[in-house]
Amino acid sequence: MLHEPVLNYEFGLQEAATKRGWQSANNYCMWVGLRGTDEPAHQLLVRPADKVLFAPLKSRQMNMIPAGCAFRVAHLFAPWRLSDADTVYLRVVEPEGIYTALLTAKSQSVSQDHLLWICPFCGTEIARETFDTRKNGLIAFWPFQLERVRAANVRPMTCPLCDKPHPSAYGLEHADDTPQEAAARAEW
16 A cells, blocks of 8 residues: 655754754754744745745745755845755744744755855846855855855945845844844845
């Protein structure tokens, strides 16, 4: 008899959210955050084939972001991430708040992650920065991202197509925000 596969991601959201940063377990890396219902929503944006799609916000949500598909999560991190690894995005509404979780596979087949600076006004790719995930590991990508965000905020990029400046960006952990990054996080 054939049975449907059972996916079992058994981890306590509340416990995981209290641990700051990415956690590594077996062949996965996981980040979990908790936000109040009065805070801006962590909404998944994906960019297959140069078209931005907003995932609808649901109380229970699981989206699979395939390797090679650029994505970002509004109010969680900007710029965009493009990876050789699949990523799972979870959104779970509970009485204590709204949990957001990212799960990413780690393996020798994952070699690179990219930061994409995409104009939020016209969608043009302004810049791309490459990170050697195989050599440095996925967890080291996020401090790299924050370093690059801060460099871009000091020297803002301008879109070559619409000539508008890229807005200030922000890294993954809101606790690390400068005042400029906190304002950008609240905005977009």
